[in-house]
Amino acid sequence: MSESPVSPEPPIYRRIADGLRTSILSGELRDGDRLPGENALMAQHGIARATARQALAVLINEGLAVPKRGSGVYVRRFKPIRRHGSRRVAHSQWGNGRAIWDADAHGRAYTVDSVKISRGQADEETARTLGCTDVWIRQRRYSVDGRPVQLATSFFPADLVEGSPITRPDTGPGGVYARLGDLGHAPARFSEEVRARMPLPEEATALDLPAGTPVILISRIAFTAAGTPVEVNKMVLDAAGYVLQYDFDA
Amino acid sequence: MSESPVSPEPPIYRRIADGLRTSILSGELRDGDRLPGENALMAQHGIARATARQALAVLINEGLAVPKRGSGVYVRRFKPIRRHGSRRVAHSQWGNGRAIWDADAHGRAYTVDSVKISRGQADEETARTLGCTDVWIRQRRYSVDGRPVQLATSFFPADLVEGSPITRPDTGPGGVYARLGDLGHAPARFSEEVRARMPLPEEATALDLPAGTPVILISRIAFTAAGTPVEVNKMVLDAAGYVLQYDFDA
DNA sequence: CAGTGGTCTAGACCACTGC
DNA sequence: CAGTGGTCTAGACCACTGG
Numbered sequence: 001m002s003e004s005p006v007s008p009e010p011p012i013y014r015r016i017a018d019g020l021r022t023s024i025l026s027g028e029l030r031d032g033d034r035l036p037g038e039n040a041l042m043a044q045h046g047i048a049r050a051t052a053r054q055a056l057a058v059l060i061n062e063g064l065a066v067p068k069r070g071s072g073v074y075v076r077r078f079k080p081i082r083r084h085g086s087r088r089v090a091h092s093q094w095g096n097g098r099a100i101w102d103a104d105a106h107g108r109a110y111t112v113d114s115v116k117i118s119r120g121q122a123d124e125e126t127a128r129t130l131g132c133t134d135v136w137i138r139q140r141r142y143s144v145d146g147r148p149v150q151l152a153t154s155f156f157p158a159d160l161v162e163g164s165p166i167t168r169p170d171t172g173p174g175g176v177y178a179r180l181g182d183l184g185h186a187p188a189r190f191s192e193e194v195r196a197r198m199p200l201p202e203e204a205t206a207l208d209l210p211a212g213t214p215v216i217l218i219s220r221i222a223f224t225a226a227g228t229p230v231e232v233n234k235m236v237l238d239a240a241g242y243v244l245q246y247d248f249d250a
Numbered sequence: 251m252s253e254s255p256v257s258p259e260p261p262i263y264r265r266i267a268d269g270l271r272t273s274i275l276s277g278e279l280r281d282g283d284r285l286p287g288e289n290a291l292m293a294q295h296g297i298a299r300a301t302a303r304q305a306l307a308v309l310i311n312e313g314l315a316v317p318k319r320g321s322g323v324y325v326r327r328f329k330p331i332r333r334h335g336s337r338r339v340a341h342s343q344w345g346n347g348r349a350i351w352d353a354d355a356h357g358r359a360y361t362v363d364s365v366k367i368s369r370g371q372a373d374e375e376t377a378r379t380l381g382c383t384d385v386w387i388r389q390r391r392y393s394v395d396g397r398p399v400q401l402a403t404s405f406f407p408a409d410l411v412e413g414s415p416i417t418r419p420d421t422g423p424g425g426v427y428a429r430l431g432d433l434g435h436a437p438a439r440f441s442e443e444v445r446a447r448m449p450l451p452e453e454a455t456a457l458d459l460p461a462g463t464p465v466i467l468i469s470r471i472a473f474t475a476a477g478t479p480v481e482v483n484k485m486v487l488d489a490a491g492y493v494l495q496y497d498f499d500a
Numbered sequence: 501c502a503g504t505g506g507t508c509t510a511g512a513c514c515a516c517t518g519c
Numbered sequence: 520c521a522g523t524g525g526t527c528t529a530g531a532c533c534a535c536t537g538g
Contacts, residue, residue: 048509062448070517086498196446196489198312214464239446248336298528320536
């Protein structure tokens with residue numbers, strides 16, 4: 001008999017990571033504070049460099065810390081943008097010439113860049129949704145406070161928007177939804193699918209994501225009052241930058 | 251002149267990881283397929299064990315692969331549950347004696363375990379929402395196909411539910427929402443906040459999450475027709491196991 | 501029991517940061 | 520230029536898996 005080690009001590013690097021995590025979550029270490037570096041951990045705990053790195057990697061992969069080359073590892077901040085699900089797409093928004101995005105940023109500075117518009121073939125799923133493969137594609141990236149926070153790709157049935165401002169960079173006041181309205185296909189109903197996963201490398205690059213930050217994927221379909229799908233919008237959000245809000249009745 | 255190395259070759263471990271990722275995303279490697287192990291990568295690329303591990307760690311942290319001790323590293327599968335935002339909480343669901351959860355599982359086997367009910371103090375945010383600190387707390391874990399997929403903690407104002415079945419494990423047909431109705435506080439409106447981040451260790455343990463799997467956090471407030479908040483439900487979902495769907499009008 | 505991943509040591513060179 | 524993190528080598532021992 002003797003020992004009853006139900007939980008055999010966790011490995012060193014875990015214990016170190018646990019200690020640092022506690023310091024962060026308890027508020028002892030704050031927003032931009034510097035964590036003890038590799039050398040400090042080696043000295044404090046008498047471990048090899050690789051082990052110290054391993055401990056820091058845990059926190060980095062949890063999104064609680066960010067490494068800065070040549071400088072140190074720092075506690076990470078989190079100030080999300082509130083994205084209102086139903087309210088944001090309310091007709092009142094784009095009905096009077098405001099772009100949808102306004103509903104999000106709450107007065108914060110935002111920018112749109114990397115706008116790419118093309119005519120092409122939709123992926124299989126989108127084609128099935130729209131009922132056609134010939135589409136116009138609008139890709140763009142949104143930034144808030146100078147930081148990229150969202151990638152968005154919209155698909156429109158080509159025969160529906162051909163020749164309209166939707167096929168050009170500047171869509172005019174109210175954005176694409178107002179233009180769809182001009183064409184007699186005003187969106188009346190939306191369906192959003194929300195997922196989350198770790199980013200692919202290209203997504204991590206485009207959004208400048210540190211390790212340990214998941215992305216939220218939103219796939220939104222816009223329907224007309226008649227039930228015709230007129231847009232599929234696939235968005236990739238920096239999960240650390242957003243809180244999504246949805247209000248609905250029972 | 252001479253070199254124009256705009257992108258200085260990525261490190262070895264990245265190139266290896268990129269190659270494996272391509273194989274996975276292209277479908278060349280499928281669901282449960284075994285990836286080349288540490289020894290194989292060492293031999294194929296003439297690298298040290300640590301470097302091979304590093305390459306595999308990339309895929310594991312991306313959630314594309316799962317390591318199995320003593321066996322190998324395997325491609326990870328993804329078969330999400332569809333969780334309907336608005337429809338699921340529709341009155342028709344709990345109005346006629348069905349628990350809400352039924353709306354999710356779509357006929358799949360699901361179980362509830364680790365039910366804990368207690369009377370206690372709400373956290374600051376919840377207290378502010380409910381307008382009181384004295385609450386009844388219902389905690390439970392949901393599993394589908396034998397796999398834990400969700401943790402949920404509900405808070406109810408103590409003075410509102412005291413003595414009702416809500417304070418007991420078995421709430422009867424229709425669940426807690428039907429009981430709130432019995433008490434004259436039927437939920438009429440819901441507000442959900444959705445976030446995503448990497449799990450804390452305890453969340454990872456409770457949901458049995460492999461590395462590289464984020465969690466989706468849903469914080470839902472139930473309001474009566476009069477606008478009184480009667481429940482705050484904080485959920486933690488395995489992000490790999492869910493697709494959330496929200497439908498709404500413009 | 502042979503192979504696998506999990507942990508750890510003790511070095512090394514590099515690019516980058518900040519003083 | 521001293522310190523930091525980023526990458527890599529070449530070993531080692533362990534616990535666990537599978538046939």
